[in-house]
Amino acid sequence: MYGGGNTFEGIKSDELTGEDPIKLAEFEARIERGEKIEPSDWMPKLYRKQLIRMIEQHAHSEIIGALPEGTWITRAPGFKRKMALMAKVQDEVGHGQLLYSAAETLGKSREEMIDDLINGKSKYSNIFNYPTFTWADCCFISWLVDAGAIVNQLANAKGSYGPYCRALDRICAEESFHLKYGHHCVIYLASGTQTQRDMFQEALNRWWPPMMHFFGPSDKISVHTEILMKWKVKMGTNDDMRNQFLDMYVPKIWELGFTIPDPNLKKNTETGRWEYTEPDWEEFKRVINGDGPCNKERLEVRRIAEERGRWVREALRTPKTAYVTPLA
Amino acid sequence: MAETVTIEKIYQWLEEVKDPEIPVLSLLDLGVITNVSIGDKVKIEMTPTFVGCPAIDYMKNDIVDTLKKHGQEAEVEVTFRKPWSSDCISEKGKAALKKYGLAPPPDNKLFTDLEILENAECPRCSQTNTELKNPFGPTLCRAIYYCNNCKEAFEQFKPV
Amino acid sequence: MNQEAIKELLYKMADDQLILGHRNSEWTGFGPLLEEDIAFSSMAQDKVGHSLALYTILNDLGEQDPDTIAFTRNADQFHNTVLTELPNAEYDFSLIRHFLYDTAEALRFEMLSHSSFEPLALVATKVRGELRYHTMHANTWVKQLGAATEESIGRLQQSLELALPYALGIFEPSPYESDLIKEAIFEGEKALEEKWKKKVEEVIAQTQLHLPKWETIAPHYGGRTGKHTEYLQPLLDEMSEVFKIDPTAEW
CATH class of the missing domain: 3.30.300.130 (Fe-S cluster assembly (FSCA))
Incomplete structure (x- = not known):
């Protein structure tokens, strides 16, 4: 599950100097024609760098994203929910595995990527830095955070890099199943007891601001990424993605009888765009830079898991059997 | 009716x-x-x-x-009266899986040990220069392989 | 057929699967490598699914519905073997437990696929195919880590010694043993234990691990009759935390 938006830094003006202009023109013409770029094809350094950055963040988001929901597997109410949640979280980790592998085709090893995650050099979706206090928080993620991720991933699946697009096609198919599961969970809360309804309303109130942050800073303030759009690395602006999400899901939330904690939220019938209170981008920046409610905890879990698993990975490097391959 | x-x-x-x-x-x-x-x-x-x-x-x-x-x-x-095995997937289904990028399962009767699992056919290049990375994939029914040719991971519908 | 005997058998198998499935699922997000995260949560999912299938048979025999059975009983009403409820500890213990338990389970379901009690035979036929992946996973990892570095061998050896008495507890004698055998429902715990010992010996022999003589290991019994360690009740409390907010609610 991945929100994008926070992926890209500004591009320095000299980053394309030194590239062979003929190869660059050919490369751009291929993308223009809708062809996919494959691992062994020529590509500008900047393209490679930005793609690694994006796919890596996506992969990290999958494995860190498994944590806030994962803590509810052992508490999920009833067999049906327990089995579906297990499957869903496992899917996310599996997506991480596929995505790390897609990023590796660009020349960065999974080990390096995980190191960069733990030492804070590489980011993941901001939303996973918020806590899941109740079962309803978990349901919010399963339905709406997944929904947001699908909006973003469907767009990215039309991008230019072959291995990433292929991974995304399958990921999207699986996540639409997650979405169904999440939606069901919320429908049951909505049509359940007062306690259940209150639980979800409270979760919605807590999660709405991070959900609005999910797609990244407003286009007015985010860095310019025209070249990445041209290269089909970034497939839509943050505000477009956010708008698409609101368009699809606000009516569904209202339909279930819940309120959204933003008095200014409404669709402008003339422009077709949603209007809302400007999200607190200062908080967004604070959280992404490490000062959110759960940043330390999430990375600590990853760090401890890596630490405790070190002897296993070392043992795997002594080649004894056929199929277990040392990876991360 | x-x-x-x-x-x-x-x-x-x-x-x-x-x-x-x-x-x-x-x-x-x-x-x-x-x-x-x-x-x-x-x-x-x-x-x-x-x-x-x-x-x-x-x-x-x-x-x-x-x-x-x-x-x-x-x-x-x-019901479990006629238990499912991967051999139940039709030929048409196997072709659809391959086209979708998932390696179809090999004949289950042949699956006696790891050897069969070792060399799955890559759904992209159809070669068997591949290795099993994990018998457990994102879903219960899939395993993860790596194609040395394409330098890319792929998923296989597992033989069961 | 002796219903009480069948129920006893089903309860202990289903409880084993549920509790170990729960423990396996605790590895989600914490594995020593992503592959193992996924492997343990896959196996968790299988096990919880198997427990549901067995509780469903119990339900057909007149017991309560699977959710009620699984989410509302207390520790002393559970019949799982103590091995399954012990905390995950480090990866070496989880792996050894997985190996010892799943070796037994694969054999048990293999035997039960010939059971005269048809509903169980049908489920067992299906489950044994899935368990091939569990035992294949366990064997491969035990063989690899049991012959790799000094640390990995040392850790596995220690966990093996710790787990073996509990593993023998899987085969705690059942009061219905002779009825089950007589009616060809199940060949019995004793027969299973013998087959299991052979398999375990076979795999361990391919490693640098040392298997103590069986007669020197005192089996840890009690789980089958509801005598559990202090670890089970907290696990159950956690499992039913949301369910018990309102047991009449639909979630």
Whole structure:
């Protein structure tokens, strides 16, 4: 599950100097024609760098994203929910595995990527830095955070890099199943007891601001990424993605009888765009830079898991059997 | 029953119901529909690919909804009477899987040890210069392989 | 057929699967490598699914519905073997437990696929195919880590010694043993234990691990009759935390 938006830094003006202009023109013409770029094809350094950055963040988001929901597997109410949640979280980790592998085709090893995650050099979706206090928080993620991720991933699946697009096609198919599961969970809360309804309303109130942050800073303030759009690395602006999400899901939330904690939220019938209170981008920046409610905890879990698993990975490097391959 | 409905017709409609996670594969091609009969109601028997498959309820509902769309009340029973194995996937289903980028399962009867699992055919380049990375993939029914040719990971529908 | 005997058998198998499935699922997000995260949560999912299938048979025999059975009983009403409820500890213990338990389970379901009690035979036929992946996973990892570095061998050896008495507890004698055998429902715990010992010896022999003589290991019994360690009740409390907010609610 991945929100994008926070992926890209500004591009320095000299980053394309030194590239062979003929190869660059050919490369751009291929993308223009809708062809996919494959691992062994020529590509500008900047393209490679930005793609690694994006796919890596996506992969990290999958494995860190498994944590806030994962803590509810052992508490999920009833067999049906327990089995579906297990499957869903496992899917996310599996997506991480596929995505790390897609990023590796660009020349960065999974080990390096995980190191960069733990030492804070590489980011993941901001939303996973918020806590899941109740079962309803978990349901919010399963339905709406997944929904947001699908909006973003469907767009990215039309991008230019072959291995990433292929991974995304399958990921999207699986996540639409997650979405169904999440939606069901919320429908049951909505049509359940007062306690259940209150639980979800409270979760919605807590999660709405991070959900609005999910797609990244407003286009007015985010860095310019025209070249990445041209290269089909970034497939839509943050505000477009956010708008698409609101368009699809606000009516569904209202339909279930819940309120959204933003008095200014409404669709402008003339422009077709949603209007809302400007999200607190200062908080967004604070959280992404490490000062959110759960940043330390999430990375600590990853760090401890890596630490405790070190002897296993070392043992795997002594080649004894056929199929277990040392990876991360 | 209002109109005469034939078993054949039901099978035709069931072709529209797809695996919830693999949209190119119908439940018929997946081989989980084990019997169709017509009495007061249409009765469909199905069996899960894996006992712990979390998608079974969704499949059941999809079957009921689809048949309702065609004006048929249907009842779906999940049983283990004819247990599913990966050999139940039809040839058409296997071709669809491959096209979708998932390696179809090898013949289950051949699967006696790791050797068979070792050299799955890459769905992209059709070569077998591949290695098993993990017998457990993102879903219960898939394993993860790496193609040394394409330098890319791929998933295989596991032989069971 | 002796219903009480069948129920006893089903309860202990289902409880084993549920509790170990729960423990396996605790590895989600914490594995020593992503592959193992996924492997343990896959196996968790299988096991919880198997427990549901067995509780469903119990339900057909007149017991309560699976959710009620699984989510509302207390520790002393559970019949799982103590091995399954012990905390995950480090990866070496989880792996050894997985190996010892799943070796037994694969054999048990293999035997039960010939059971005269048809509903169980049908489920067992299906489950044994899935368990091939569990035992294949366990064997491969035990063989690899049991012959790799000094640390990995040392850790596995220690966990093996710790787990073996509990593993023998899987085969705690059942009061219905002779009825089950007589009616060809199940060949019995004793027969299973013998087959299991052979398999375990076979795999361990391919490693640098040392298997103590069987007669020197005192089996830890009690789980089958509801005598559990202090670890089970907290696990159950956690499992039913949401369910018990309102047991009449639909979630």
